[in-house]
Amino acid sequence: MPSVNWSLLWPEGLATALAFVIFLVDLFLPPARKRALPWLTALGLGGVLAFTLVFLWGRQETLFDGLYRVDAYALLFKVVFLGVGLLVALASMEYVQKYLEHPGEYYAILVLAVVGMMGMASAGELLTGIIALELESFALYVLVAYARGDAKSNEAAMKFILLGAFASALMLYGVSLVYGAVGTTFFAEMAQRLPQVEQTPVLALGLGLVLVGFGFKLAAVPFHMWAPDVYEGAPLPVTAFIAVASKAAVVALLLRFLAEGVLPTQGQWEWVLAILAALTMTLGNLVALAQRNLKRLLAYSSIGQVGYLLAGLTALSPMASTGVVYHLIGYAVTNLAAFGALIFFYNRTQGDDIASLAGAAQREPFVAMAMAVALFSLAGLPFFVGFSSKFYLFTAAAQGGWLWLAALGVVNSVISLYYYLVIIRQMYIERPREEGRFSLSPLWGATLSLLVAGICVLGVYPGPLVRVVEMATQAILP
Numbered sequence: 001m002p003s004v005n006w007s008l009l010w011p012e013g014l015a016t017a018l019a020f021v022i023f024l025v026d027l028f029l030p031p032a033r034k035r036a037l038p039w040l041t042a043l044g045l046g047g048v049l050a051f052t053l054v055f056l057w058g059r060q061e062t063l064f065d066g067l068y069r070v071d072a073y074a075l076l077f078k079v080v081f082l083g084v085g086l087l088v089a090l091a092s093m094e095y096v097q098k099y100l101e102h103p104g105e106y107y108a109i110l111v112l113a114v115v116g117m118m119g120m121a122s123a124g125e126l127l128t129g130i131i132a133l134e135l136e137s138f139a140l141y142v143l144v145a146y147a148r149g150d151a152k153s154n155e156a157a158m159k160f161i162l163l164g165a166f167a168s169a170l171m172l173y174g175v176s177l178v179y180g181a182v183g184t185t186f187f188a189e190m191a192q193r194l195p196q197v198e199q200t201p202v203l204a205l206g207l208g209l210v211l212v213g214f215g216f217k218l219a220a221v222p223f224h225m226w227a228p229d230v231y232e233g234a235p236l237p238v239t240a241f242i243a244v245a246s247k248a249a250v251v252a253l254l255l256r257f258l259a260e261g262v263l264p265t266q267g268q269w270e271w272v273l274a275i276l277a278a279l280t281m282t283l284g285n286l287v288a289l290a291q292r293n294l295k296r297l298l299a300y301s302s303i304g305q306v307g308y309l310l311a312g313l314t315a316l317s318p319m320a321s322t323g324v325v326y327h328l329i330g331y332a333v334t335n336l337a338a339f340g341a342l343i344f345f346y347n348r349t350q351g352d353d354i355a356s357l358a359g360a361a362q363r364e365p366f367v368a369m370a371m372a373v374a375l376f377s378l379a380g381l382p383f384f385v386g387f388s389s390k391f392y393l394f395t396a397a398a399q400g401g402w403l404w405l406a407a408l409g410v411v412n413s414v415i416s417l418y419y420y421l422v423i424i425r426q427m428y429i430e431r432p433r434e435e436g437r438f439s440l441s442p443l444w445g446a447t448l449s450l451l452v453a454g455i456c457v458l459g460v461y462p463g464p465l466v467r468v469v470e471m472a473t474q475a476i477l478p
Contacts, residue, residue, distance in 0.1 A: 008063055008070045011052040011078060012118050018044040019111040026104020034103050038096070041089040041107040045114070049082040060475065062124060066186055069124040069256075071475035076325070076468065077121035077252045084245040084332055085114040090447055091340050092237035094347050100146055100235060110241065113139035117249035124260070126175045126185040126210070129253045130168065133217065136249060137164050140242060144234040156233025163226045167216030174209025177202050187261035195264045207262065211272065214257075217250045218306050219299075221279040231299035236346055239295055240339035243302050244332045251309055251328055258316055259476040266316060273314040274405055281307025281412045288419050293353050294342060297419060298335075301378060304416060305331055308409050312393045315400025321473040323393035326466055330385035330458055334377040337451035340444075341371035348438050354423055359432025364440060368427045370448040375420040377455050380413040385458035392466070 022041060029036065056075045062068065089107060096103050116139060119132030141164065145157030179185050181203035182193050197203070212223065219227035231239050262269065284303030291297035312324040342352070344367050349356050361368035377384035390413060394406040458465055 015115045019108040022108040038093040045086040066124045072472040073475040074122040076472040078118045081117040088241045120249045120253040143238040152233035156230045160230045171213030174206045177206025190261040221283045228296045228299040232295045277310035285412045285415045311397045311405045315397045320396035323396040325469045327389035327393045330389035333454040338374035357426045358430035360427040364438040379417040388462045
């Protein structure tokens, strides 16, 4: 029996241990000292992030005959997930204290969701990826329902669980058909055998059901029905976590599956992804125009962003995979800034519709500026990371022969600018409903400053991050 280097699982093990430490500490802390829990979570995730970066840097190994991969691609996404978890824990501090019960369980489950995402980035086989996806999904089901006294939260969780279970069942059935046709669920072996096996309807149906499952998890049209209700019903920090980290984890797994597993049959599935991309970006942006609730608007905005990512996946190539991951990281930084500003205003006004932001620039100019920068970046305006990442993504799609898809992406970016400007108009033109300034704590100021700096620096000087992403994606698509 070959030896297994168990030490490669230290990052996941430490993150899991952190979750149980938070559970235990919460048991013994008096209510007045529960404010220490988000700091414990953030410091713990920061420590795991630093350890992961140092410990896994430069490693290119596999565990269990390729079932679990440790490479630059997995390392990049693990750093992203741990970083997003850290920032969401900090952004949750005031919200959880005001609106939610049992903070210890909240932060511990948040960390367990990050563990599931780390597993998705390292999965070298379909079933391992789905098990990690389920760990992440179960944690998210609980977090969406965490506002127990809120009927919308309960309704959102019920829809999320039912549709999530349906998607998982479809994926598992698809995996069973793929295994029956190809004889393996390992990505590397699938890539070797697919050109040699007969292209039967069973194989096509299996691969189709796996893609449908990914479509549900990504909220791609026409599998997007759950997203607006879940975004609206979930507690705001949970909505931010789903919009950023959960989406990045699913794309990380899907990209590895497409690049390492089914790339030899690209001609058979690229048109499916192209149609999904066109429908997703167009419907997401058009329906967002009619939204008045900020959480639902950001839900449809995120559906539109999924369409852009699918356009990159359609033209799968080294440049396209780099564009997808780069856009994903830029989207994460931008969306965290937008949701951070929204959480700040919600904690003070209890309003989550566009009208509740009236005069926000007069009551807290810096947070309103952070929100405006994030929205301009989401729209893809120059000097922000959203512009450079979309430029990279659409260029890759055009060079891959999907010029019409890239052009449609540009048109949709222009459409999205309208509903982002409606929010900015509300903050800067309308008069506030109440007088008085909001106080900005050093923590909020430092967090939003960091995110805004990231949006601007990555927008005007993307070279270093692009090179890091290129190094990571070479692990899956040389």
